[in-house]
Amino acid sequence: MTTPSDPTSSAFPTVGRVATITVTILAIIGFAWMLLELSGFLMLVFASLVLAAIFGVITQAVGRWTGIGRGPALGISVLLILGVFGGAFTLFGSQLAGEFDTIRESIPPAIDQVRAFLERAGLSESVRDMVEQGSSDVSRLASQAGGYVLTATNGIANLVLVFVAAIFLASDPAVYRRGLLLLMPRRAEPTIAAALDDASRGLRGWMVGQAVSSLVVAAFTWAGLALLGVPASGGLGLIAGLLDVIPMIGPIIAGVPAVLLAFTVSPITALWTVVLFLVIQQIQGNFLQPMIQKQAVDVPPAILLFAVVAAGLLFGFLGVLLAAPLTVVIYVLVQRIYVRTLLGKDIQIAGQVEDAS
Template sequence: MTEPPAPANNRADDLGRIATIIVMGVVILGVAWLLLTLSSFLMLVFAALVLAAIFDVMTRFVSRITKLKRGPSLAISVIALLGVFASVFTLFGSQLADEFDTIRESIPPAIEEVRGLLDRVGLGKPARDLLDQGGGDISALASQAGSYALTAGNGIANLVLVFVGAIFVASDPGVYRRGLLLLIPSRAEDTAAAGLDDAAHGLRGWMVGQAVSSLVVAAVTWIGLALLGVPASGGLGLIAGLLDVIPMVGPIIAGVPAVLLAFTVSPTTALWTVVLFLVVQQLQGNLLQPMIQKHAVDVPPAILLFAVVAAGLLFGFIGVLLAAPLTVVVFVLVQRVYVRTLLGKDIKVAGRD
């Protein structure tokens, strides 16, 4: 006996489900393509949000001290921040420019000093070949960094966009928060609101802790290199403080030019420079980084390291600079939305609960 044909309604339902799955797949792929296409723009938006968080902290502090409303306090904060940068460039701009010139001119002789040391200790041709390869890698890295700097120099319009956007967001963050929550389904609105609060809390905590960490690293490096007699200690200290923003990798990158310049003084000075950076790295890893995590989010070091690499591959230099705050925000949202809400696990989120 042959089976009776399936009812027409069942076939129509099956075709409808297949069509729905296909449409959903196309929509997901389209959204993914759109996000990748707009990745640079989205990173500019995130940079504006990070800067807005900085303005928000400053505005709260000014308002608490002066008892002024948010608008005047924000104006004072923006003017104060611009004034600090203008003062730094005015007072130390020429000096730092000279020190960076010293760094650039002294690195080739420093590499020659390293080669001479290798010859004296008898390491031979394999070690020199390895050094030549490393020198080529450093040169390629410096060339790539130069292209990044050129790109940054050509992105003045983006910088202005980020700065102005940050001011608008910091002027009334509640408006943008409410607008975003209006796009969320009602059943998920409470979770989304809690996630936004957690992300803002973690971002502000990271910013405060990172500012203190960068200042301490810059000061300790500057003083230590000056005591060792390394040329351009001020510029090297500034580089170390700025690169402290990049988790894990920043201190290593900052130590390379310092050690090379120390070789122009003596191999012993270079050895003590290595010791200095090891001490600074231990200070940053065992004291400053836990302080940041206490005020922000305790992100595992391996996640931060791979986040830096992934952000650099996806978004370029701006991704490397924003890798830490981006990781903090994503980590908090995963904890709040996925682990706590969807999985129902009672965990501590961003140090708030």
């Protein structure tokens, strides 16, 4: 004989489920809020990981060539990087500083020359208004870039923090790897370990390919602008090489000051400067970028473009600089953890040749 169910007893599980869902939602919101509040700190941590990957690659190469242990090899790697940057600054620092001053002082007169040229060409009023709007946008972006540079210059403490943390991470990465795996459930350890290997491999590959690409773009831009007689070709080449780290948007930003300064020579020089950047873009897109993707991860271009915009909105200038490696890491983690493990789909992880079988 069954007894009628007590209405209050069936209500308790419902209340419990509601309470559990409410606490879970609040925990997720609190965690998201904490991540947003700590976004600057998290980007510094990721910057340290990227720099540690660079130290790791150089350390492995030094160890292979010399046969010494990891500690001395890391010390040589750090000294080598400091020596390269210090030597370049000593040899070319004053020259590049003068060229950057030339760039900053020449852009406003160059904009005036562009406007005067368009007026002589008899363009309609609407086109001139559009050009003037674009000129104001360029000036605004230049002022914002100056603010970014000032912020970066004032962030010496953050730079030192990233540099020192990268040395610690590169000295014994296995310690931090084991510590992270200990925080994971036992059944998730193999997946997380494989995901860390995927992310590390993709990050190292991106770093090697991007270094080659930036050097080639900087050298070609410097040489081409020097042949065209554009002022401050060395500084413009350095800007192009540095901005090559930013996918899609970086080369366009680098071309704007070059074309403006070319107008101070002649409109024909400005036209040839546009042709030069188009040729370099073809080399970068058809040769250098596939090389980077082969070494790292073949991330679809649209994802990279949206990642740059999103990283800029969320994390500012540092996010824009780190958008490409951050996208590479997130891309392989999504493939490994979500698509392959959670969804159970048999896919090849990007950049993992051994999974092809």
